[in-house]
Amino acid sequence: xxxxxxxSITFTQYDQGLRRKQLAVISDLDxxxxxxxxxxxxxxxxxxxxxxxHALLGILPANAQLTGTMEFxxxxxxxxxxxxxxxxxxALVPQSVGYLDPLMTVGRQVQRVGQLNGxxxxxxxxxxxxxxxxxxxxxxxxxxxxxQLSGGMARRVLVSTAVVTxxxxxxxxxxxxxxxxxxxxxxxxxxxxxxxxxxxxxLITHDIDAALQVADRVAVFYAGTTVEIAAAQDFGTGNLxxxxxxxxxxxxxxxxxxxxxxxxxxxxxxxxGCLFSDRCPQVxxxxxxxxxxxxxxxxxxxxxxxxxx
Amino acid sequence: xxxxxxxxxxTQKLLRLGLLLLAVAIFTFVLLSLSPIDPxxxxxxxxMMQISPEQRQLIAERxxxxxxxxxxxxxxxxxxxxxxxxxxxxxxxxxGAVIASRFSLSVQMLAIAWLLSGLLGLGLGIVAGALAGTWxxxxxxxxxxxxxxxxxxxxxxxxxxxxxxSLKVTPICCAAPPGQLxxxxxxxxxxxxxxxxxxxxxxxGVASITLHTRQKLIDVLHSDYVLFARAQGESLWGVxxxxxxxxxxxxxxxxxxxxxxxxxxxxxLVEQVFAYPxxxxxxxxxxxxxxxxxxxxxxxxxxxxxxxxNTLADLAYPLIxxxxxxxx
Numbered sequence: 001x002x003x004x005x006x007x008s009i010t011f012t013q014y015d016q017g018l019r020r021k022q023l024a025v026i027s028d029l030d031x032x033x034x035x036x037x038x039x040x041x042x043x044x045x046x047x048x049x050x051x052x053x054h055a056l057l058g059i060l061p062a063n064a065q066l067t068g069t070m071e072f073x074x075x076x077x078x079x080x081x082x083x084x085x086x087x088x089x090x091a092l093v094p095q096s097v098g099y100l101d102p103l104m105t106v107g108r109q110v111q112r113v114g115q116l117n118g119x120x121x122x123x124x125x126x127x128x129x130x131x132x133x134x135x136x137x138x139x140x141x142x143x144x145x146x147x148q149l150s151g152g153m154a155r156r157v158l159v160s161t162a163v164v165t166x167x168x169x170x171x172x173x174x175x176x177x178x179x180x181x182x183x184x185x186x187x188x189x190x191x192x193x194x195x196x197x198x199x200x201x202x203l204i205t206h207d208i209d210a211a212l213q214v215a216d217r218v219a220v221f222y223a224g225t226t227v228e229i230a231a232a233q234d235f236g237t238g239n240l241x242x243x244x245x246x247x248x249x250x251x252x253x254x255x256x257x258x259x260x261x262x263x264x265x266x267x268x269x270x271x272x273g274c275l276f277s278d279r280c281p282q283v284x285x286x287x288x289x290x291x292x293x294x295x296x297x298x299x300x301x302x303x304x305x306x307x308x309x
Numbered sequence: 310x311x312x313x314x315x316x317x318x319x320t321q322k323l324l325r326l327g328l329l330l331l332a333v334a335i336f337t338f339v340l341l342s343l344s345p346i347d348p349x350x351x352x353x354x355x356x357m358m359q360i361s362p363e364q365r366q367l368i369a370e371r372x373x374x375x376x377x378x379x380x381x382x383x384x385x386x387x388x389x390x391x392x393x394x395x396x397x398x399x400x401x402x403x404x405g406a407v408i409a410s411r412f413s414l415s416v417q418m419l420a421i422a423w424l425l426s427g428l429l430g431l432g433l434g435i436v437a438g439a440l441a442g443t444w445x446x447x448x449x450x451x452x453x454x455x456x457x458x459x460x461x462x463x464x465x466x467x468x469x470x471x472x473x474x475s476l477k478v479t480p481i482c483c484a485a486p487p488g489q490l491x492x493x494x495x496x497x498x499x500x501x502x503x504x505x506x507x508x509x510x511x512x513x514g515v516a517s518i519t520l521h522t523r524q525k526l527i528d529v530l531h532s533d534y535v536l537f538a539r540a541q542g543e544s545l546w547g548v549x550x551x552x553x554x555x556x557x558x559x560x561x562x563x564x565x566x567x568x569x570x571x572x573x574x575x576x577x578l579v580e581q582v583f584a585y586p587x588x589x590x591x592x593x594x595x596x597x598x599x600x601x602x603x604x605x606x607x608x609x610x611x612x613x614x615x616x617x618x619n620t621l622a623d624l625a626y627p628l629i630x631x632x633x634x635x636x637x
Contacts (some may be wrong), residue, residue: 088542091541094533102556
């Protein structure tokens, strides 16, 4: 349904005076999502996860340039098509209640989403009430303002904004940070249900644990590129292909709990070769020469020359 | 609970008003005591030549002018509190009556100017903010900055020259055609005379509300909730209609109520230029002709007026913002 290949996003910034600076925030990013599939996108902050979501919705700032291909349902996602599809075919579940208008009742806001999808006010209101009901939100919730919602209620309202659309692709941008574990599980299950209903779901998170609970496949982002796309069960069976993914897995508390030393390179000075080369335990001189290709290895995709089949 | 909150609010507001008026009384009294105006001379006026120094002395003693300042202040405050505001020497009427009749004329002008500047400023600010960076935005900003830096009386004179002298579409002075009895003035004649002064006042008031609304709208358009609304397929004007306005109106309304003081100050100059017989014009006359009772009355009245404006802004907050109304 969605195929992204070699996507790059560059920001033009004014440095000192009129000197312009190019910031390659995303380079060579690949991702694909099928209908009915939940793909988790994991990576540290600054790895380009949220920018990907903004690129898909066509809401990047004006100083961003996009190259590479994004195809949605067989046709390229041009800026015009993004504008036509966003909110109707592609929906966003935002990070927090801060993405809701603080001065509008949540019922009106969810109803408005329905109206933007072409429903008249009455049916949109019915749909909003039905959706809130389905998520066990109390009857007075539609009249509540965002600041009156608890963390769990807010999550359900935010998921509702995507459910009232007919969107084929739902992008959940960091829907779980700072929540009680029960609420995290509940939110993830709601996303899982969306996938089971036949929609494609992208779950953007930095919480691998959460991702593995519900995802079919996991895409690992590093410094704006996809280093690996693996099936969720590959993590448990040790079938991981990229040294960074392996390091991430080992850094979990229930595993070895060891962090990789060093930091993600900043977009201002990316190394010419493999982006992970300066922190990689398996690094060789070849790694520094060119960016590795994205290869299909052991039923998964990896961007590392050392990955063996 | 609700009743208690209203009671606490009212008591607090009244207490603050009392303190404010006391402070105004002290300042007014001290300033006027130190001013070169001799109360006896101001009272007697042109007949001063026919009064002997002994008679003058007697009046001063009768009025307690030989007492220390603190005692005189107490005396004066007591009289004020009893409602004795004195008689205006310029108009030869009780101060209360002068203020009431003058203000009834001014208030129409102030209301029109206040509404016009609010609506026009809000509209211009929204257009400028939505189209930030375009030439339309630049033109609106240039207009706002130019007006914000032009003196009120100058703008008033300019409009008077253009509309009354050259184009002759508006009357050149006063609140009614000269020589006509007040009872015979029709509503349209009245409005005709009111129009240009009110327009002048509102043109000047537009600048701050425009610039403020523009900035606030730009902030709103860069907020997360607008990003989300855009992601839901909302257009720019849809965003402004559904999210911009409700988030703009609170700061705009506060500013507009707070601007009542500027409006009142502007009215003094505008009424003078247009010879419009409102409270502002009375203020100038009272000041120029040492009419102390009237001046004191106007000082108190304007303090009350501005305080009321600010209180209305305070009252508007919980009506518009659910976060304040419902707590949280």
